[in-house]
Amino acid sequence: MFDSMDSIKNEMERWFQYETGHAWCESAYKYQTLPFVAEFFNSITNLPIIVLPLINVMMLKRYINEVNWMIILPHLLLTTNGIASTYYHSTLNLFGQIVDELSLVWIINIFLVAFFPVMKWYPDRFKQNIVQIRWAIVGATVFISALCFMKPSVNALALMCFSIPSALVIYYEGVMSSDMPEATTYSWRVFVLWGMASGCWCADRFLCDVWLYLGTPYLHAAFHLLSSLAAYYVFVMFSLLDISRRAHEHKFVAHVKYFPYETKRNVFNFPYITLIELGQRKD
Template sequence: MEESGLGRWFEYESGHAWCESAYKYQTLPYVAEFANTVTNLPIIVLPLVNIMLLRPYLKEVNFALVFPQLLLTFNGLASTYYHATLNLFGQLVDELSLVWIITVFLVVYIPIMKWFPQHFSARLTLVRWVVFVVTALISALCFLEPNLNAVALMLFSIPAAVVINYEGKHSGIPDIESFPSRILALWGVAFSFWFADRLLCDFWLYLGTPYLHALFHLLAGLAGYTIFIMFSMIDIENRSDTHRYTAAVRYFPTKRGSIFSFPYISLKKRSQ
């Protein structure tokens, strides 16, 4: 008899399985999708790196920047649990954390976004509450048809891409002028891997390479991290009248910033 109630939520393999599940438990006996599990590490670590590098600014100027980045780390942990167990609870926590990342991101960064109409600034608190309420309703809907959640989130990336492109191109910060193109290229390739893994699994199994979703994690994680680098730079620049920090984007391991290099913010405090 099929398990019902709360037990189903935590039962192994009660959620959506990805192509790698054809080889489930072969690397570790308690990890269903090994590659899909371990490739969440950059999603967990990279936001923490940015928080560490911006620690003085966060402490003295705008601590709110911490919250969306910590949520990205939480999403990496949730995704790790989901792919290790493939249970429905892990799937929903993974997807809902993405919804709330978007919400908290908007709440934190709306005041510095150029697309945000200035005449709404006086009603910023109301706008933020509307965003929270809408997100709560969307979160409830996520429980109705879990298999459609990932598709809905992918569709939401379209308006998100428009905002990212607009803000980056109109930031007036030379260090991040190329970031929209970089982010959209990373996300575009990541999305193609996500889509191909979901729809063409039999082909990848024939080739013996069912790891496109793992590549999606790596590229999407780098894209998300780059988004936070970009908006951190915008926040620092927009609040320059309230602090004495200067910031520049550097790259590891190369200085020229190839698409697979890691951008990071070099933060310095002016003496006067």
């Protein structure tokens, strides 16, 4: 009995101990900026991942409350992922790594649960079975989550592979939305941003010696920034599609504005949605 308890204790210590998870290239300079943070820049670049989805949620608060509460779920999961990733890169422990990776698995699948009904590639003849399909997706997500514990070292590679069909679906939904030019534009931006982010991820993972020689082992931090922008565009794009394709269910019209410049042609602008009730004059 005592041997069993000691074994459990040792296993728990391994999960929560510093540096028991996968380290990224920046770990060559670990603890240099702050003595209790292993990968400083990989940690702080999670801030946009935490904040940006909450901005979109605040903009859509009334729509979420009155029409489709499910779209809040992937937003909150992305914020959770940002918090988990901050913890992971600060400690490099196995628990943080697993939570970071599991939250990504759930984001992708719960995104489908929330937005399936308004996707073009989802056949109309199956719309009456949406509840069963949603539960099937949740069941598959639980199964995939269990697999993440078997060999954590391959989880990140598997997730990157999983992102390829996800990016293709996003691109398809954008180009099939000719009635909404913003969706087409954002799908292209997502495609480019995610391509750049994936390049940074692969370069950091497989060419670390090169970046250490150059003194710039920060490509995983660049991956965080680029992927957070891509994710934000995904959420804005599908929020627009959801509002437009559920128009018969509500009284809202989505109007896109930009910050800090009021023009969509500036690639450095952040789009955000304002909701206008039918019958109200648009500013």
